[in-house]
Amino acid sequence: MIEHIYKQEDHGTTSLTRAIMTLNGRSKDIVPYGPSKHGKTKNYFVGESATMTTPSTGNGVEEIKPNPGSGVIVDQPDNTEYEQSLQIVLRTVCGVVGLLGLIIVISLLYKLYKRRNLRHHRAPDLDQKQIPTILLLYAFDCPAHEKVVSALAGFLIDTCNCNVHLDIFEDQIIHERGLDDWLIDRLQEADFIIVLCSVGARLRCTKKRVRFKSDPYRTVPDYFAVAVDYVAEKMRVERLKGLPMSRFIVAYMDYSYSSDIPHQIEMGTKFHLMKDITKLFCHVHGINSSDSSVKFGNLPPSAIDQYYENSENGLELQVAIESAKEFFKCNPNWVEDSMEALPPPCSKSKSRPSRKRSLEPLLGESPCDPRMVEAKVEIFSPDIAVSKKLPCLNLPT
Template identity: 25%
Template sequence: MALKIWMTAMIFCHVFASCHLDQFHDNLTTAITPQDCSLKCIRQGGTGCEYCRISNDDLNNALGLTSRNQLGSCVPWPCFTLLGEEDPGICQHYVDAPTDLHVDFLPDPDPDSDSIVVSWKPSQYGIAFLRGFQVTVQPLSGSSAGCQLFLFQRNLTLSASHSEMVYKSDPFPGLPLGSKYAITVMAVPVPERWERFYHSKIFSTRSCAEKNGFQQCKADWYPTNVEVEQKGSVITVTFNLAPPNLGITSYFSYCSANGKTTYIEIAPNYSRNRTHHSFALRDLKEGTNYTCEIAANEVDAMRKLFNFQVKPQEVGSTGPSWTLAIPVGFAGVAIFIIVWVVLTRMPCVQMKKIYIKPDELIKQQEEMKAQEEVMILPNNRRSPPRLLICYSSNDGPAHVNVVMKLGAFMQQHMATQVCLDLWDSLGIAEEGSMAWYCNRIQESDFVLVICSKGLCRKSGHLEHGLLDSEVMVSLIGAEVGRAKSDGRDLSKYMAAIFNYSEEADIPTELGLVSRYRLTTDLMLLFSQLHQVRLHTPGRYVKINNISEEDFIVSHAGQALQEAIRDSEKAMKEEKEI
């Protein structure tokens, strides 16, 4: 029962850990590594057992267990269990959580897994009563855990200067590539009614390409060298083939232009060339820009993007002979003279002059130039930007309906891949609301927070698996603060309000991010999502169904406007009550 309670407590700690992924630092050569020593040496305070690893055998002997502990060498409140028999007072002091938690990768011969080692520093607060550390590795998508316990010998007392010392764990081997884990380092002892005893972080193991190089990974490999050559009206594309050890035998490519896409399956003849292959693209339109992708014919294969323009064919011709050019030239001169004479001898009454004011002429020229210089946004982005929309359900179902209609409109008319918790109830059930938001924040290109009066209102509980809005604001505010302190671009994070909300509804945690009023600023929001300028000298971006004047033309825009009116009405009725 104690083990189950401890596992539940640790999972709770992991779920509410920070989502920030720190960069891994260099290996520390001066770090203190664990020693092999017995519990007897630790309890008696002998030499050679200053910082000791506790093995499963030691734990089983101390607790009288005969089976292997599910959590490895860790037990709930290990100080009371292992050190408190001789002196219960040794485990009743407060010790603050460790600091500077880092994860380093170790060499691992297995190409499908990673080995890591965790390092940290003890806090100077309560360090004189510190008895050891407990390190836990918990996968976010599973229930299994790896745990290591390290204890100091009984008579060892650390001073405040030891807070600059770095302590290391033993290696955690066999972690599958591309997996996310929660790392927790706990200071021992852990008295009751003490919350700041641990430090957690989320980290990811490396991908196959990061560890082994993408030439060794089927899912990460893609053609790196693509050459395009035009002969007549035919485009020949040459690309490098995958290494034989990956077992890739077929490829595909598709090209798009003017809303039309052409798909081609490619089966190279390895008896002719085992390193490169060429294929032809026919029936292409002259003067047209084509956007193409090529990839291995595998599930979720990485794709190589390339572009080309079909140049008009040059028609060969021989120049006219001088015997033909001279008569043609004389004829042209004669026609010019005749026309000039006729025009100069016409009656003056037939010559009508049109006077235009200079300012009107300039205005006409500017209007004509603006019309001619309209810039249509090119559709050559490899994939639409991924946008996570965060909001509060404390403002009632009408406000939630507005958020849903906004997500549908942006996905349909703003070339954006929208992520909304209401659309992924299965993912939230599998990962948990906090882990779901942590993962989506890291995966998304942009995060848009819809601000309203209920956003920072504490609900006290979770409804329908959704995250408490106050926790969500704190989480995103922490990410914004880290990005600012690290000197990173803050354009990933945005805040927005609808017409029935006010600027004061935007939390102070989001004071540094761009803010928009919807639906007035839909064009500005589109500009930030796609990193394009709306206006340049003589040019402007033209996007249908997004401007404030015509966004209601579409069905999605009408639905959004109707939802906004319903929410405004609900807000007014709530105020009157």
């Protein structure tokens, strides 16, 4: 380290300031460097194990020796420029960080403003009207069909802004309250009742002697036929009161047909899904799809098809429908594989062997003459007059 010592000459008198610096227990000697001019400061530096000499006022050279007790006058390095550079860097970094934080805050505020602005621009019909409650009934044809029903319920909840009651969503409530109480309460609470029709739905309501096999993974029993009877009775009562049938909706998917609608509920409003999803949305919200002034978010209701094609719930529903189509295509005999025959009803009387024709003798009986045939006809057919005689038939012997 180099330190400067200044010698000042004033009016021929030399005043020398000595300085000795001790570093690490070793003394530093002062050695002059650079030319000296009269009336100006002469510079010295301190070097290790060096002896500084300077002209004296007398004859000869005066040697300056270290004095450990003397003070030190040291000229420190100039750090102003370094500190200024450091301050500039720190200010720049703080400015960049502050600018980024300001940009983030502004973007968040803009998103919040945009979200509120969309709410304000919604139609009063959707903002002020209560969210419609829907009871969704279906027949369990197969697991693929059940996935379609579940995806449809999710689409109605998240995209169509509806409140949906579905048995697989409320299985815990069903076990706590009982299936009958749950079904009756939901029928009373629902603003709309949607019956999703399919092949299994039609068969459950028409074939009384056949039932579907129970799925071991389902916790809710098959109650579709009972639910349809409840719905049909409510439709009959409200029709007698002169009330509209718009509350009752029958729908069928792309892999089903209108002929799959049970005859008990044919008077309901029909929708073919997903072709009529926009009509269904407008129906449950009580709006007109042709009215351009009504907005769903910032889009008209006719744009609900875009939500079906692009939204996450819509894509999930599309995948479920395609999977169901593939299942029914690859399993054409799924109906026969899913049904089981009911046992015949118990009868107190002794059962008789069946006959192909009314005049055919019972099995195990020998051929008889025409009089015996006539007597039997009179006994088992009391509506036939006694005076009316049947012609004699040549029975096989």
